[in-house]
Amino acid sequence: MRAIAVAHPNVALIKYWGKRARAGNLPATGSLSLVMGGLATETRVQFDPGRRGDHVLLDGREDADTSARVTACLDQLRQEAGVSYGALVESHNDFPTGAGLASSASGFAALVTAAAGALGLRLAPQRLVEIARLGSGSAPRSLLGGVVLLTNRQDTTVCEQVAAPADWPLEIVVAVTTSGPKATSSREGMAQSEQTSPFYDDWVTTHATDLDAGLGAVRAREFEALAEIAEHNCLKMHAVMMTTRPPLLYWTPATLACLHRIRELRSAGVPVFFTIDAGPQVKAICLPGAAGDVAAALGAVPGVLRILRSPLGEGARLRGHAD
Numbered sequence: 567m568r569a570i571a572v573a574h575p576n577v578a579l580i581k582y583w584g585k586r587a588r589a590g591n592l593p594a595t596g597s598l599s600l601v602m603g604g605l606a607t608e609t610r611v612q613f614d615p616g617r618r619g620d621h622v623l624l625d626g627r628e629d630a631d632t633s634a635r636v637t638a639c640l641d642q643l644r645q646e647a648g649v650s651y652g653a654l655v656e657s658h659n660d661f662p663t664g665a666g667l668a669s670s671a672s673g674f675a676a677l678v679t680a681a682a683g684a685l686g687l688r689l690a691p692q693r694l695v696e697i698a699r700l701g702s703g704s705a706p707r708s709l710l711g712g713v714v715l716l717t718n719r720q721d722t723t724v725c726e727q728v729a730a731p732a733d734w735p736l737e738i739v740v741a742v743t744t745s746g747p748k749a750t751s752s753r754e755g756m757a758q759s760e761q762t763s764p765f766y767d768d769w770v771t772t773h774a775t776d777l778d779a780g781l782g783a784v785r786a787r788e789f790e791a792l793a794e795i796a797e798h799n800c801l802k803m804h805a806v807m808m809t810t811r812p813p814l815l816y817w818t819p820a821t822l823a824c825l826h827r828i829r830e831l832r833s834a835g836v837p838v839f840f841t842i843d844a845g846p847q848v849k850a851i852c853l854p855g856a857a858g859d860v861a862a863a864l865g866a867v868p869g870v871l872r873i874l875r876s877p878l879g880e881g882a883r884l885r886g887h888a889d
């Protein structure tokens with residue numbers, strides 16, 4: 567009753583920030599994301615009939631908040647399998663954890679894939695979407711590969727692949743500007759934004775237009791149009807974050823310097839645009855062939871600690887399966 571799964575983090579081009587319901591962890595808006603195949607989480611789950619409760623180690627450490635979310639997902643899977651065993655969960659990231667690189671997305675996508683495999687469950691993909699979402703609102707997007715659309719339905723969310731990695735082989739260059747974990751989790755930050763940002767309602771009501779524009783640009787492979795709407799949507803989300811009380815100011819001076827550098831590059835004809843999640847890292851999305859120049863330019867920005875490069879990747883999958 568053990569299995570290992572691998573999943574990649576994803577970066578949203580049209581983002582989600584805020585919930586429409588706490589129960590079921592339902593996002594207020596849809597979202598559109600790229601799976602980053604160059605960064606990976608590997609999660610090993612072992613159920614043991616003799617174990618009471620779950621023991622969760624994330625990069626070798628225990629964390630109460632993460633453990634509670636893991637148990638919430640595992641409870642659903644235990645119910646599906648009709649068992650009550652505790653599990654040992656060991657998860658490792660090959661990139662900085664909890665620092666705006668979507669480790670929760672890859673982590674929960676890998677968790678539900680490994681746990682379902684360990685229990686021998688053959689669940690409908692939609693059921694895995696719902697269980698992964700309990701752990702992290704962006705995790706269902708890492709169950710699939712390439713460009714992924716998450717949309718809201720009446721009482722759930724659905725995910726679909728819009729383009730496979732080979733359909734539009736975009737590359738992502740990540741400028742890491744700090745390696746420490748962020749002070750406020752996305753979940754807490756969203757709750758604060760919903761209650762206190764004067765821009766939150768506008769963010770939600772204008773979102774469907776952004777999502778349609780982003781989706782249309784991906785389907786037509788119109789990079790310039792995607793660049794314009796993705797940067798707008800990113801800055802709008804950060805306007806909501808910055809006007810939250812207390813403010814969620816994730817950017818460092820290096821974050822801002824990278825944004826300027828990317829805008830200069832695009833003005834000079836390099837096909838690249840930026841996006842930033844709930845952290846100070848900058849993700850530069852590039853057309854094939856541009857990533858080398860972009861990586862060199864961002865690597866030279868003062869305050870950039872390291873550069874990661876990633877092609878688009880596949881969805882979560884089992885690696886090893888025993889018992």
Ligand code: PMV
Nearest residue numbers: 578581582703704752843844
């Ligand atoms: O999946 P969560 O709950 O960690 O929230 C992710 C929120 C953003 O990364 C900021 C945006 C997004 O759509 O991924």
